Amino acid sequence: MKKEKSKIQLFVQGSFFLVISNVCLKAINFFLLPLYTKNLTPSMLGISDSITTFTSILFPILVMGLDSAYSAFYYDKEDADRDKKVFSTISFTFLCTGIIPMLMCIVSGPLSELLFHTADYKIIVCIALLSVTLNLWGLSFSLELRLKNKMRSFGIISIMASLSMVLLNIFFVSILKLGESSLILSTAIVAGEHLLLYALFTGSIPRITWFDYGLLKKMVKFSIPLIPTVLMAWVLSLSDRYILLYYYGDFTVGLYGIGARFVTLLNVVISAVTTAYTTFAFGSKDQDNAKRNYYYVFNVLSFLLMGIAFTIAVFSKDIILFMTDDAYSSSYVVIRDMMFGQVFYAMSTIVSYGIIFQKKSIYSLLSVSSGAIVNIIANLVLIPLYGITAAAFTTMIGYLVSLAECYYYSEKLYPCEYGIKRIMITSILLYAVSWSLMETNLMIQIITWGGCVITCMIVYKDVLRLIIEYVIKLLPLYRRKQEEK
Template sequence: MIKKFEALLKRKEVQQFINYYIFTILSALIGFYSIPYLTSHISPEDYGMIGIFLGIVFFMPPLLSFSATNLQAISIVDLSQEEYKKFRNDYISFIISLFAIVLVLALLSPFIMPRYSFIIIAAVIYGFLQLLSTVHSTELIQHGKPTMFGILNFLSIFLAFIITVLFISGFNQGWHSRIISLILTEALLVIVRFLFLSKIGKEFKFSVSKVEFRALARFGWPLMISVVAGWIINQSDRFILLHFYSLKEVGIYAAAYGISSIIVTFNQTMLKVVAPLVYRKLNKRIGRNFVIKLNLLYALVIFSIAALASVTIHYCWHLLLGTRYEASLPVIYILCFAQAFFGVYMTLGIVVDYFKYNKLKTIVIWICAIVSLTTSFLLIPTLKIYAPAVGTLFAFFTLSVITYFNGRKILNVNNVM
């Protein structure tokens, strides 16, 4: 038994998994602490503005890349080194072109929605910087460099928190400073990533390739439609609350979402660990049993984590949130399990992404978006601010179930052994 355990620890995939999760835990601790820091220094109304900002940011990277981020990972696996470099240059040029268009539109927001103009412009800039970071992160993940990926991910959270504390506690700045801190941190790390940690910056030449731009657009347009549905499921809840209530309720909900995002962190780390391995197996048309077992095993793990997180928060909430945010507790519990269902979906979603069943993915996500919206609006009269969280839970449950059956079907159709 001991020898088997030692052999397991020596496997590259296990070592990568451990590396990813060490940094995930460190990052989660900093991210986790930043929420009680913010809730103790700013009002729910101000936190509501940050929540609106994050709701817009969610949509920015898919919009500015036309949802072609998965194509980069697939291209690393399928293309030669020189072919990939050309693809990367065209891909970054595509992102810059879309950013320029969207930024011009955002600069018109002071004339249309002056109260939210700062949030809109900042969200576009921050989403653009996040997307550039993702280009480098995807290469680190696909090339099996979890330590560097973990360090950079940790630094992005740590530096943003330090700058936030400096602005708020040192210079008595308000909620705006949290957003500025995020932008400054991401801008600094993009420079480090592109110029010092990789050759992306040195090898980049802006080019407008009509052929490649069309290919990116063809790949992404079905996913863009699904991104709208994904935004409805993940982010429309705070806008629904803003419609029926006020920024105070949005702030309470956003704080709860931030706490429950610890489950999101585990999901994202799991995907980064297993996606490259699954892609390589699917490329050889093997790995059917591996994917199915992964789905079951991760379900057991992530639901256990969600349960443990909910119990811990139930008894320690006063250490994490001020009394002004006590109403967020039920939302935290519901969203923890909602994100657990999303994690289960992601394990078979890898299969859907690799074989490019984008239209199927779009249909499924829209079904779940309709479930989310319908549930939220029907339950608001009785559950009030908790209704959108229940809607998200139902949507992610539906998503995981439908994807489970479709994922297995796709493995059969493509003769994956």
């Protein structure tokens, strides 16, 4: 029982530390939106986002799903040195695949012409490609930190890198006024910083003697179905940018991108919890009360994310008017659907561990593909008619379809009572309320929001009680550690 409690506490502490370490810096970057929107036109932002979207599909293709294989095989103790072999094998694999984006710089001109019908942005494309290489080389060190549960180190790195990103963005956007290249150049520099910090904090060096070709074959066999899964995930989450670019141009993509940046507030929580959850989930799955613990994690995370999404959705118009330049004022129409879509994505990430435990990655492919197919068809039909509003809505529906199918397969493979019915009913009702309040006055929004918050606190009193208990437990634990020092 003590062992189980220790695992839960480690997970909560790890998640809590990562949230705290990220939220301040992410908040700073978020509140710098007025600075960005004042110095970057929607067209500049649209060009930057279009290039970033392109490289965002290249990265997971080159990863080949081996990040998931890393955790799946890391805990298979077939021999005493399995963890070292996994780390070194993956490190040298990414070292090789990281060369590909560097070679692609040769065709950065044609890639620029493909995206924008001009080669003027070839240098920016090249910088974005180099970012992919640096991220690939740092990935194995990042995964090693996670699976060793060094969440404090992970948080410190996140703070340092986030601070650098904020300062670089201010310097390039506002002082040097580099336009559409500003954010991409900042990202490339921070990717290099990430690589150095991960390598330093991990304290592990990949050795060729630990490279295991047989192990690599097993991991590749596991991850092959994940490659099309990654492609489908990209279609589900980012393909709408290119449809918008085709029909409406980079100006509209820039408007859409501002709405997408509000999702960062949710991603602070999502990335922290999912980063810590991998170690907790695999380390707890054979314990008697594992499924009960998964239930609480799912409900606490969903409760928090719904609260954030609902709050931002209700006040999205006023927030956009306050936070951005007048040129971006219409972007508020996408925030509600983007926020709730991200909530559904986070839910599917947690419930998908039933599939991962059984190493049936084909079901991940099926669930993501269903959402992607629904999304792409709806995008092609609705975006030409309704623009960015349709893009955000269809993406949310795609995530909802993916969640439903992922939950179905996961329950077949690893039955676990998540209480998803209560969560989904609440999500739909909160979405409907936020939709009805979009064009009402601020006082009505505040009163209705307050009523919904009180109602949710009553309905989720068990979850709220759990959150309060763990927050209280963290305080004496922290004091005890300080006294021991």
